[in-house]
Amino acid sequence: MTQGYFELFGLDSKFSIDLTTLESNFRKIQSESHPDRFVTANDAEKLKSMQLATLANEAYQTLKKPALRAEYLLKLQGIEAISETNTAMPMDFLMQQMEWREAIDDAKNANDIASLDALLAEMQQEGKVLNTALALFIDDHQDYEAATEATRKLIFIDKVSIDINKVIEQIEN
């Protein structure tokens, strides 16, 4: 099965996608490939529908999240954005990461949910800026080098957001 994730849902291979189309076409494939529809089908048809369901799920999970969508688009260009052996990030970005991490620690120790909410809002803003940048780099300018750096940054921002939410949850319980 060599069909790409975007083609599967009838989408153009772009960073800016219509999430409603993604969602509805995913649900459609899900129901069309549902095992209940293949109770009387032969083994080959059963296998085919199962493979389609698996592919659709994988594709949906990837395209739904901006960072993973960008990583996938770069992979289509032959670029491995998230290499495990490349740990070089811009120094000012890493400094900022450390500052945010320390601010989370301080807020955690002080049970300061307001500060955590403020940090979370900051991450959402950072994420928005990176999303806009990615659409510009990938869709408008095919600047894959800039897109690679923005994708890597977005993964860090997502991770910080997840960790802030975890801390808020811990404090609230």
Place this chain on the structure above:
Amino acid sequence: MAYSDKVLDHYENPRNVGTLDKNDPNVGTGMVGAPACGDVMKLMIKVNDSGIIEDAKFKTYGCGSAIASSSLVTEWLKGKTIDEAYAIKNSAIAEELALPPVKIHCSVLAEDAIKAAVADIKAKQLAKETA
């Protein structure tokens, strides 16, 4: 996934957590990040006039393996020359901590942090000589 005893030991009792004075001309700082998981690591080393690492501190925000890898290297670094430090390989860290293949990148992060800290101290020494 189960962590090895050594990872757990470093994770629960991390050695040398903290920072050194980054403005000290004898202190080198290495900062790295792993885009695969969003972990960030800061390693600082203090080198004496004979080029021996006297002290090492780290701050790592990441999984247990990343914390253990940085904690372990701070222990290894003390008493080494900066060139010996630069030669430390991630495979040695991974082996010592019995890291599973999916966590090898944590040891890569620690190796790269050492290299970045050594590069920083060399740049500072060069600036001092040419000043």
